[in-house]
C-alpha cells in the first residue's frame with residue numbers, strides 16, 4: 001500500500017496514475033468539478049447537518065486501540081479525519097475521484113495526520129485489498145453511484161475481518177408526508193436554483209441529487225439494504241434515521257464464522 005508522502009497515487013497527476021479506471025464514472029464527472037469547495041458547500045446545502053451526521057456515524061464505531069479502518073468513497077477525507085480525531089486507528093481512505101483525493105490529501109497534511117491516514121484512488125466495486133484485511137469498513141454516500149449495490153456490499157464485506165464492523169451513512173427519504181413535501185421542494189426546486197450562482201459543477205450536483213436520492217431510496221429502502229447486509233455476513237443491523245429520515249446511519253458486525 002502506498003504512503004501519502006511522495007508516492008501516493010492520489011498525489012500524482014491524473015494522466016500518470018496506474019490504476020485509474022479507463023472509463024470515467026459519473027462520480028468522477030460530478031465530484032472532480034466540485035472538489036476544492038466540496039466541504040463548504042456540502043455543509044451549506046445540508047443546512048449544516050453534514051458534520052453532525054458524520055460525527056454520529058463515527059460515534060457508532062467501537063473503541064478498540066490500533067484498528068485498521070477502510071473509509072470507502074472518502075472524498076476529501078472528512079470521515080477519515082473524524083475517525084482519526086476520535087480513535088487511535090490507522091485509516092485508509094479510498095475514492096474514485098482524483099481531485100477529491102487531492103483536496104483530501106491537503107487537508108490530511110494540514111492536520112498532520114499523514115502518518116495515520118493514507119489515501120488511494122480506487123473503486124468500491126473492486127477493492128485492491130485481500131480478504132479480511134480491515135477491522136472496520138465505513139462508507140458514506142456511496143450506493144447511489146454504483147451499478148450493483150448488492151455486489152458492492154459483498155465486496156465491502158469481503159475485506160472486513162470476522163467480527164469487524166461495517167458502518168454507513170446515506171441520504172434518505174423522510175416518511176412523514178409534510179416533511180417529504182418540504183424535502184421534495186428543497187431538493188427538486190430550491191437546490192437546483194440556489195446552486196446556479198455557485199458554479200456549473202455545483203448546479204449539476206444540485207440538479208442531480210433530488211432525483212438520485214428519491215430513485216435510489218424507492219429501489220433500496222432501508223429494510224432492503226439491511227437484508228443485503230445480512231445476506232453478506234452482517235446478521236444484526238442497527239439503523240438510525242437522522243433529521244426525520246433525510247439521512248440514515250446503519251451499522252453492524254460481521255459474523256465470526
Ligand SMILES: C[S@@+](CC[C@H](N)C(=O)[O-])C[C@H]1O[C@@H](n2cnc3c(N)ncnc32)[C@H](O)[C@@H]1O
Pocket residue numbers: 027028031072073074075076077078079094095096097100122123124125139140141142145146
Ligand atoms: C458525496 S461524496 C462523499 C465524500 C465523503 N464520504 C464525505 O462524506 O464527505 C461521494 C464520494 O464517493 C466517491 N465515489 C462514488 N462512487 C465511487 C466508487 N464506485 N468507488 C469509490 N468512490 C466513489 C465520489 O468520488 C465522492 O468523492
